[in-house]
Amino acid sequence: MSHKAFLRARSxxxxxxxxEAILAAARELALRDGVRTVSLGGVAAAVxxxxxxxxxxxxxxxxxxxxxxxxxxxxxxxxxxxxVAVAPGPESVLDALVETLDERPLFCDLLSHSATTLERNATxxxxxxxxxxxxxxxxxxxxxxxQARPDLTGDEAGELVAxxxxxxxxxxxxxxxxxxxxxxxxxxxxxxxxxxxxxxxAKRMLRALAAGLPSLRGEQGxxxxxx
Amino acid sequence: MSHKAFLRARSxxxxxxxxEAILAAARELALRDGVRTVSLGGVAAAVxxxxxxxxxxxxxxxxxxxxxxxxxxxxxxxxxxxxVAVAPGPESVLDALVETLDERPLFCDLLSHSATTLERNATxxxxxxxxxxxxxxxxxxxxxxxQARPDLTGDEAGELVAxxxxxxxxxxxxxxxxxxxxxxxxxxxxxxxxxxxxxxxAKRMLRALAAGLPSLRGEQGxxxxxx
Numbered sequence: 001m002s003h004k005a006f007l008r009a010r011s012x013x014x015x016x017x018x019x020e021a022i023l024a025a026a027r028e029l030a031l032r033d034g035v036r037t038v039s040l041g042g043v044a045a046a047v048x049x050x051x052x053x054x055x056x057x058x059x060x061x062x063x064x065x066x067x068x069x070x071x072x073x074x075x076x077x078x079x080x081x082x083x084v085a086v087a088p089g090p091e092s093v094l095d096a097l098v099e100t101l102d103e104r105p106l107f108c109d110l111l112s113h114s115a116t117t118l119e120r121n122a123t124x125x126x127x128x129x130x131x132x133x134x135x136x137x138x139x140x141x142x143x144x145x146x147q148a149r150p151d152l153t154g155d156e157a158g159e160l161v162a163x164x165x166x167x168x169x170x171x172x173x174x175x176x177x178x179x180x181x182x183x184x185x186x187x188x189x190x191x192x193x194x195x196x197x198x199x200x201x202a203k204r205m206l207r208a209l210a211a212g213l214p215s216l217r218g219e220q221g222x223x224x225x226x227x
Numbered sequence: 228m229s230h231k232a233f234l235r236a237r238s239x240x241x242x243x244x245x246x247e248a249i250l251a252a253a254r255e256l257a258l259r260d261g262v263r264t265v266s267l268g269g270v271a272a273a274v275x276x277x278x279x280x281x282x283x284x285x286x287x288x289x290x291x292x293x294x295x296x297x298x299x300x301x302x303x304x305x306x307x308x309x310x311v312a313v314a315p316g317p318e319s320v321l322d323a324l325v326e327t328l329d330e331r332p333l334f335c336d337l338l339s340h341s342a343t344t345l346e347r348n349a350t351x352x353x354x355x356x357x358x359x360x361x362x363x364x365x366x367x368x369x370x371x372x373x374q375a376r377p378d379l380t381g382d383e384a385g386e387l388v389a390x391x392x393x394x395x396x397x398x399x400x401x402x403x404x405x406x407x408x409x410x411x412x413x414x415x416x417x418x419x420x421x422x423x424x425x426x427x428x429a430k431r432m433l434r435a436l437a438a439g440l441p442s443l444r445g446e447q448g449x450x451x452x453x454x
Contacts, residue, residue: 115397116339116344117263124410127407131415131421132417135417135418162423178346184351190359208442209432211442212435212436215435215438216435216438
């Protein structure tokens, strides 16, 4: 084997190690400081690369975070499918969705930024990979929910799973206020009522949706099914 | 009246005119380019001030947007209360919440950024003013909903109003994809299924919540009320 061939063979593996080191550094910084505050320069410094070198692996900070979000989707999918399968009752099926999200603060933080920021500053390929992962995870978790809750249709199960992820993105930042808001909540009861906790609110909303969605059957499109 | 007294009397009015010009310029830029892309420097240029001068009126871009969001809350409150009062049926009460939000794209864009960004880079006073406006508008719209829907408690009406605003913030960016995502949605059906439209999804979710919430009565706290 020539020296050149050795370099060629070694390069993809080395590149993959670098990518993983970058992702690990970004994960650590985001968990510590919040996704919002982590910059490409900060990740480069943490992993010991100059910024222009890091750009060979990821063009923007958003591409790093979309890849972390896809990883987190895989982790949530595995945990949610497993937890739903052993849920002891119909309501604990929905609770399992909320609890497995709540155990993943980085995922919730990433979800809160995905539509407003992350997807808006990424290449077509990075956005596609993230969206396909999202669609695949939603489909698998929805199938598990539909199996555990035969009172719901597959579409209704899908709406509940998407709603659970939506509530996580929506409520995570509200439930983790910055110091200025935390002081405000402590001072003013009217304002404190706007500080929604993720777990109880999301559980209650999902229960209400699951109770109400079947009452809308027949309203959409196929009105021949009655309503 | 001395010259100094004249200057003193004139100054607050002049300052108020400047503030309004800044808010109007930020509103126009945000409507045209999206809240996310508008910078303090861009607003300063649009209004013909140097950035250091603009800082005398607003310390950060987030303070400008929180004030615009408070204005938008007042507009939504007036429109929603009026529309709910003349809603011809129980479901059109909820539809009115969604439609009055959909008529306010800047408000929806601001809501999508409020918890993740706007509230995180503002002074205590700016955050307090915005939160008090939010609480006040929620209370007034909820009272109108509770009056038009006697099947719902005041608390349930409040949950529906907060959910409507939450769905607007959650779904607005997803329903207004950037060019990269729009191309992706056109190419790939699995990905396109993740492109949720605000109006139909929010109307359906609110109907399901309104149908399901009453079935949870008695589950929380006061279990003596039955369930």
